[in-house]
Amino acid sequence: MVKKWLALPNGIPSPDTFQRVFARLDAKAFYQCFLGWIQAVFDVTEGQVIAIDGKTGRGTCDAQGQATLHLVSTWATVNQLTLAQVNVGEKANEIVAIPELLDLLTLKGCIVTLDAIGCQKTIVKQIRDQEADYVVTVKGNQPALHHYLKAAFASADEQGWELSSPHYCETLDDRHGRIEQRQCWVLADTQAQSLGWRDCHTLVRSIRAN
Numbered sequence: 681m682v683k684k685w686l687a688l689p690n691g692i693p694s695p696d697t698f699q700r701v702f703a704r705l706d707a708k709a710f711y712q713c714f715l716g717w718i719q720a721v722f723d724v725t726e727g728q729v730i731a732i733d734g735k736t737g738r739g740t741c742d743a744q745g746q747a748t749l750h751l752v753s754t755w756a757t758v759n760q761l762t763l764a765q766v767n768v769g770e771k772a773n774e775i776v777a778i779p780e781l782l783d784l785l786t787l788k789g790c791i792v793t794l795d796a797i798g799c800q801k802t803i804v805k806q807i808r809d810q811e812a813d814y815v816v817t818v819k820g821n822q823p824a825l826h827h828y829l830k831a832a833f834a835s836a837d838e839q840g841w842e843l844s845s846p847h848y849c850e851t852l853d854d855r856h857g858r859i860e861q862r863q864c865w866v867l868a869d870t871q872a873q874s875l876g877w878r879d880c881h882t883l884v885r886s887i888r889a890n
Contacts, residue, residue: 715764715784718763718764727790727791728756728757728758728759728790728791729756729757729758729790729791729793730754730755730756730757730785730787730791730792730793731754731755731757731792731793732752732753732754732755732778732792732793732794733752733753733755733794734750734752734768734774734777734795734797735750735751735753736749736750749767750767750768751765751766751768752765752766752774752777753765753781763784763785764784764785766778766780766781773797774797775798775800775803778794778798778800778803779802779803779806782807786810787807787810787811787812788810788812789811790812790813791813791814791815792812792813792814792815793814793815793816794814794815794817795817796816796817796818796819796821797821798816798817799816799817799819799821799822799825801876801877804816804877804878804880805878808878808879815884824875825872825875825877828871828872828875829872829883832867832871832883833865833883836865836867841865847865847866847867848864848865849863849864850862850863850864858890859890860888860889860890861888861889861890862887862888863886863887863888864884864886864887865884865885866883866884867882867883867884868881868882869881869882869883
């Protein structure tokens with residue numbers, strides 16, 4: 681493949697040569713070029729799920745076992761393509777990195793999913809400002825919202841659920857060598873908006889059992 685672009689009279693360069701070349705590249709300039717290429721060849725389809733998640737790279741720490749590489753990435757689930765990544769600074773966290781990542785993306789018409797650390801009012805507002813919808817995991821880091829959700833579903837449980845209704849779904853999955861049961865309940869609700877969660881219209885409870 682390299683021969684298509686370069687004359688190589690002495691054969692393919694060694695891995696050390698490639699490493700030296702890559703080390704001299706301007707990382708920010710390279711990233712901007714790569715991001716421009718991704719945006720040129722990738723069309724965001726209406727309703728596509730864009731998953732945002734953070735990962736720490738294994739084997740990326742320094743000689744003292746510190747300064748591991750931690751990235752927040754966006755994954756287009758239909759196209760199975762990473763759209764952008766942002767490095768989380770050594771003294772920062774994903775709450776700071778996620779807004780930077782969102783700024784790099786065209787999200788109109790998409791559904792952005794985030795885990796609990798991304799469950800922040802400012803992040804939700806930014807997603808809506810970029811004309812996308814959101815699905816965020818709620819845990820104890822947002823106590824008021826978490827308490828409200830538990831109370832809302834407790835009230836719905838007391839009234840009972842019609843298991844054949846569109847507000848309840850149950851699936852069984854026997855892939856990956858295990859049987860996994862998933863249950864999901866859905867409530868139409870706009871009261872969370874009064875707690876500061878912009879344009880929230882639906883609450884979802886999910887339980888998974890092996």
